[in-house]
Amino acid sequence: MNKTLTNILSTQHFGKPVYSASLAVFRMVFGLMLLFSTIRFWAKGWIEELYINPKFFFSYYGFEWVKPLGDYTYILFIICGLSALLFALGLFYRIASVVLFLSFTYIELMDKTNYLNHYYFVTLVLFLMIWLPANANLSLDNLRKPNLSKRFVPLWTVGSIRLMMGTVYVFAGLAKLNSDWLVEAMPLRLWLPANNDMPVIGPLFNHTWVAYFFSWFGAAYDLTIAFFLLNKKTRPYAYATVVIFHLMTALLFPIGVFPYVMMVSALVFFDTKDVDKVLQKIKTVFRALPVNTVYNHYTFAPVQQRVVSTLFVVFFVIQFAMPWRYLLNKEELFWTEEGFRFSWRVMLVEKMGYAQFVVKDGVTGERIAVNNNEFLTRNQERMMAIQPDFILQYAHHLRDYYQQQGMEQPQVYATVYVAMNGRRSRLYADTTVDLAKQTDTWKHKNWILAFNDNIYGL
Amino acid sequence: MKKWYLTAAILMMVSTTISISCKKNKNSPSDNGMDRKPMLENYANNYIVPAYADMVQQLSILKTSVEAFAANPDATTQGAAQTAWRSAYITWQKVDLLEFGPAFDKSLRTYMNIYPVTVSKVEGNISSGSYDLETFGSKDAQGFPALDYLLNGTVLDKYTTDPQAANRKQYLVAVASKMLQKVTEVRDEWDSYKNTFISSTATDAGSSLSQMANNYVLYYERYFRGGKIGLPVGAMSGVAKVDLTEAYYTQDLTKELAITALNSVINFYSGKSYDGTSTGECMKSYLAAIGTKDDNGTLMADLITQEMNEALSGIQNLNGTLQDNIQNNRTAVLNTYEQIQEVVPLLKVDMVSAFSISITYTDNDGD
Numbered sequence: 001m002n003k004t005l006t007n008i009l010s011t012q013h014f015g016k017p018v019y020s021a022s023l024a025v026f027r028m029v030f031g032l033m034l035l036f037s038t039i040r041f042w043a044k045g046w047i048e049e050l051y052i053n054p055k056f057f058f059s060y061y062g063f064e065w066v067k068p069l070g071d072y073t074y075i076l077f078i079i080c081g082l083s084a085l086l087f088a089l090g091l092f093y094r095i096a097s098v099v100l101f102l103s104f105t106y107i108e109l110m111d112k113t114n115y116l117n118h119y120y121f122v123t124l125v126l127f128l129m130i131w132l133p134a135n136a137n138l139s140l141d142n143l144r145k146p147n148l149s150k151r152f153v154p155l156w157t158v159g160s161i162r163l164m165m166g167t168v169y170v171f172a173g174l175a176k177l178n179s180d181w182l183v184e185a186m187p188l189r190l191w192l193p194a195n196n197d198m199p200v201i202g203p204l205f206n207h208t209w210v211a212y213f214f215s216w217f218g219a220a221y222d223l224t225i226a227f228f229l230l231n232k233k234t235r236p237y238a239y240a241t242v243v244i245f246h247l248m249t250a251l252l253f254p255i256g257v258f259p260y261v262m263m264v265s266a267l268v269f270f271d272t273k274d275v276d277k278v279l280q281k282i283k284t285v286f287r288a289l290p291v292n293t294v295y296n297h298y299t300f301a302p303v304q305q306r307v308v309s310t311l312f313v314v315f316f317v318i319q320f321a322m323p324w325r326y327l328l329n330k331e332e333l334f335w336t337e338e339g340f341r342f343s344w345r346v347m348l349v350e351k352m353g354y355a356q357f358v359v360k361d362g363v364t365g366e367r368i369a370v371n372n373n374e375f376l377t378r379n380q381e382r383m384m385a386i387q388p389d390f391i392l393q394y395a396h397h398l399r400d401y402y403q404q405q406g407m408e409q410p411q412v413y414a415t416v417y418v419a420m421n422g423r424r425s426r427l428y429a430d431t432t433v434d435l436a437k438q439t440d441t442w443k444h445k446n447w448i449l450a451f452n453d454n455i456y457g458l
Numbered sequence: 459m460k461k462w463y464l465t466a467a468i469l470m471m472v473s474t475t476i477s478i479s480c481k482k483n484k485n486s487p488s489d490n491g492m493d494r495k496p497m498l499e500n501y502a503n504n505y506i507v508p509a510y511a512d513m514v515q516q517l518s519i520l521k522t523s524v525e526a527f528a529a530n531p532d533a534t535t536q537g538a539a540q541t542a543w544r545s546a547y548i549t550w551q552k553v554d555l556l557e558f559g560p561a562f563d564k565s566l567r568t569y570m571n572i573y574p575v576t577v578s579k580v581e582g583n584i585s586s587g588s589y590d591l592e593t594f595g596s597k598d599a600q601g602f603p604a605l606d607y608l609l610n611g612t613v614l615d616k617y618t619t620d621p622q623a624a625n626r627k628q629y630l631v632a633v634a635s636k637m638l639q640k641v642t643e644v645r646d647e648w649d650s651y652k653n654t655f656i657s658s659t660a661t662d663a664g665s666s667l668s669q670m671a672n673n674y675v676l677y678y679e680r681y682f683r684g685g686k687i688g689l690p691v692g693a694m695s696g697v698a699k700v701d702l703t704e705a706y707y708t709q710d711l712t713k714e715l716a717i718t719a720l721n722s723v724i725n726f727y728s729g730k731s732y733d734g735t736s737t738g739e740c741m742k743s744y745l746a747a748i749g750t751k752d753d754n755g756t757l758m759a760d761l762i763t764q765e766m767n768e769a770l771s772g773i774q775n776l777n778g779t780l781q782d783n784i785q786n787n788r789t790a791v792l793n794t795y796e797q798i799q800e801v802v803p804l805l806k807v808d809m810v811s812a813f814s815i816s817i818t819y820t821d822n823d824g825d
Contacts, residue, residue, distance in 0.1 A: 190748065190750075190811070190812055190814050191814050193492045193747075193748060193814075194661040194813070194814035194815075195660075195661070196492055196493065196494075197493075197494065197495070197659035197660055206490055206492040206493075254662070350811055350814070351811075352807045352810060352811035352816070353807060354802070354803050354806045354807045358694065366696070367694065367695060367696050368694075368695070369694030369695065382816060417803035417807050418807070419803075419807045419808045419811045422750045422751075422811075422812065423750075423752075423753075424750075424751075424752035424753060424758060424761075424808060425803045425804065425807040425808050425811075453753075
């Protein structure tokens, strides 16, 4: 294992020196993007709305201890924003990257209601960045400690970021290879007409064939774009497609900064030599810029290299395995969502639900109909009503709440209806099951009612 | 590989050309029923504006007759006021579901129809002679329910020989005037809001369709299903409470109000004009154009009408007053409630999902 690794990482293979400019530019734009995203989040009042106002938060399995910090949550966002700035500037990079990774991840873990695939992507990239010499160029650290400045870094450093991007795209593409997406053009068939009032292209969305075209194009794009970006000949066209594609999605769907994150991240695919050339040119104008002009190499210490590379191999093995974990359950993935998250299933399903809870006093038999808005925000309610782990967590919260109110044996029953990809809504959970007694595990939840339909494909 | 991109680019160009040519051909109905503007126009022009006009007229008549009763309280003037109240209350059932736009901004419903009326609050206001009907705290001491108590649940003596008769008459007129004032304000606002409403054709949270559909569904679920049937019959709590019924002091009217309300819900969904003489583009036709179907191939658009009509006949088939049925025929009312309930997921989940709008007021990113 060690020998093979050393061999693969030699200067002939993954260790081949490439210009550090790519990694440095990526660091800078990615950091600025996160800084902007943090400011935007604050400016929209979302910190208060999503992390301070709610009375209850949905935790991730195993991360129940991660909670919003009340008014201190603002400080958490300040830390996140400041570390993003330091990260972008390349100042105290190592500390900044660790703090940024931790604060960003903490924010994401506070309430899974707000799970977004691109936040997860950011978390993963930040994790990788901690270990990479991304401050070797174009960083204030270079002014502080000039011997940190290196013109070349091993290929696998930039390569791992490219691989991460490629993983996202390919798995997002694979997830689209199902009968709903390709044969029924769902959910785009519902989503596109909703934009038919857009100027010029709007009327197009009234036609079913357009939904088919977008579905097939989208799947083909996701599956292939990383390879076209890797290929020198196709790269310019591919990057233009990236920009057009993501601008289109930004126009059509409320997906926030995600399209821009992908657009700037895809820059990492450009030839490191070209990026270096650009930096050299800028340097001729802005002489003070900490751009490395000499020929020197960043080298990992052997132990360090072994640790980081092993870590990355494990990391990517996990990444490649995660999207397939749904195969462990026989039930329809889109219906149960067991194994749906962390798998690059992006904008894939139109799903809406409605959940009415009743708490029954096990001693007196008295029934109380729960008004979800007393416990959850509209957004939390919306997410809860379509995802079983949310339903269960909420049911347990209701059980604990009514127990505190003096009810001795609260039983929690739910009537949940879910409609998916244009199908008629159907009952989602067994209404006779006392959810207070069910536990959340990684196994299939037997109280989820059958989907009674088939979606073929991955 | 270049070819592949070329193909994609050509397809893009072809599609753009088609879209532009579609736009030029305004004569042919190229929108296949999916354009939202005609729907919003139909709602604004043919239902909402006439509805508020009618409501204002009804409330003017009510105010005049209440004033006549206050000026000269006898059985005749009282009877006239009761009749006007009855007629206006029935009309309100056609307007209540329009709580979006100006009505939402003004919280119109809280001035019109929060029940049950809190009698102690009404009596307190009368005896003290000082109250502010504008405040939120007065919502259960005014509107139709307060008038119901004052006109139908109070003996005539209270307006003639009672020491507080003057105060009572004053309060009665004040309540009627407040209702007229509020509806008039909403009607006037619609004059200018109408264009905003029609031109807001998007589907985001602030769009007309989203606000209208959200408040329509909310009305159906909370104020129709819950308020008129569910709470009084104790569908959730298991305990029937007749005193929660609408028009509690005029029990022969309660069922008619519920029937009128559900009829309005059906008519509004199906795009009927306010006077019922014509039909236009509507949520039903829009849903039909999107074309979602159930497992048997029935259009969801039709299924919703079907289920609503079943709920309607459920109420119509209850003999006698609703209060009587709640007390002596509770199972039948609970069955009717179940029929009404079956429509809720169809509206709240199926329709809203097909419209690509959402039942959330939190404007957050999705993915």
